[in-house]
Amino acid sequence: MISASDLTPAELAALLHFHADSGVDWLLEDEPVDRFAEFEAMRAARQGARASQPRSETPTAAARAQPERRQAAKPAAAAPPPPPPRNAPAIPDEQAVEQARFAAESARSLGELKTALEAFNACNLKNSARSTIFASGTPDARIMVIGPMPSADDDRDGMPFAGRAGQLLNKMLTAIGFRRDDILLTNVIPWRPPGNRAPSAPEIEICRPFIERQIALAEPKALLLLGNFTARHFFGSAETIHGLRGQWREISILGRVIPAIASLHPQELLTAPINKRLAWNDLMAFKNRIDAEILG
Numbered sequence: 001m002i003s004a005s006d007l008t009p010a011e012l013a014a015l016l017h018f019h020a021d022s023g024v025d026w027l028l029e030d031e032p033v034d035r036f037a038e039f040e041a042m043r044a045a046r047q048g049a050r051a052s053q054p055r056s057e058t059p060t061a062a063a064r065a066q067p068e069r070r071q072a073a074k075p076a077a078a079a080p081p082p083p084p085p086r087n088a089p090a091i092p093d094e095q096a097v098e099q100a101r102f103a104a105e106s107a108r109s110l111g112e113l114k115t116a117l118e119a120f121n122a123c124n125l126k127n128s129a130r131s132t133i134f135a136s137g138t139p140d141a142r143i144m145v146i147g148p149m150p151s152a153d154d155d156r157d158g159m160p161f162a163g164r165a166g167q168l169l170n171k172m173l174t175a176i177g178f179r180r181d182d183i184l185l186t187n188v189i190p191w192r193p194p195g196n197r198a199p200s201a202p203e204i205e206i207c208r209p210f211i212e213r214q215i216a217l218a219e220p221k222a223l224l225l226l227g228n229f230t231a232r233h234f235f236g237s238a239e240t241i242h243g244l245r246g247q248w249r250e251i252s253i254l255g256r257v258i259p260a261i262a263s264l265h266p267q268e269l270l271t272a273p274i275n276k277r278l279a280w281n282d283l284m285a286f287k288n289r290i291d292a293e294i295l296g
Contacts, residue, residue: 227265
């Protein structure tokens with residue numbers, strides 16, 4: 001077994017980050033505990049105690065009959081009904097999609113959409129998530145950055161692009177002349193899937209009306225899509241982010257055509273820093289188009 005003292009600071013940081021992404025939010029013990037040895041010791045102690053107990057005499061027939069008569073006279077208590085499973089789907093997926101579409105279309109502003117999303121309970125992902133993650137920043141700049149789904153840091157802090165990935169994104173935006181408060185940041189999926197697993201196809205379809213309505217209400221002039229899941233979601237392609245990044249494409253959202261470019265997610269850059277040069281090329285292409293068509 002590798003000890004923490006055998007790891008370099010960079011390796012230890014990567015290991016801790018891996019555990020955090022896997023859903024481990026805190027340690028239960030300061031020191032490791034050998035549960036197998038603990039179990040064997042408890043079993044041996046129980047066997048020793050059982051062997052040392054004196055064997056009781058066989059009860060007589062009369063003694064056996066008396067408690068049996070008392071037990072027969074006592075009415076049997078009804079067994080309580082089993083509790084319903086916590087993550088049971090509230091309604092069928094098809095109805096959930098229709099409810100999501102109605103709730104999203106009824107919103108006339110981002111504030112109303114946030115209220116509708118927080119009140120929406122027909123997606124199983126909400127049952128296990130701590131927070132409902134909505135857009136942060138301002139839509140006035142007409143620039144929107146979209147990520148895939150909330151991370152453990154997002155779920156804990158209640159905002160998109162939190163933690164180390166968010167700090168790296170802040171530096172990336174600053175490098176091209178933006179602050180995160182001056183643009184709109186959001187995620188395709190508003191609730192963190194358990195253990196950072198990929199959302200299922202029904203879960204994606206339930207969440208789709210909310211992100212599409214969010215884009216329609218924000219009216220961005222350009223979209224920056226971060227990560228493999230986000231690029232595939234909007235481009236409708238099965239390629240990886242390395243095949244989809246760096247190319248301007250036009251996507252249709254509720255009848256409105258918006259230019260979008262994909263790049264690597266900050267979390268991917270933390271895992272593989274060598275790809276930062278690719279992300280920088282994408283950011284420069286994003287900035288040049290904004291300068292020419294939006295700010296110019």
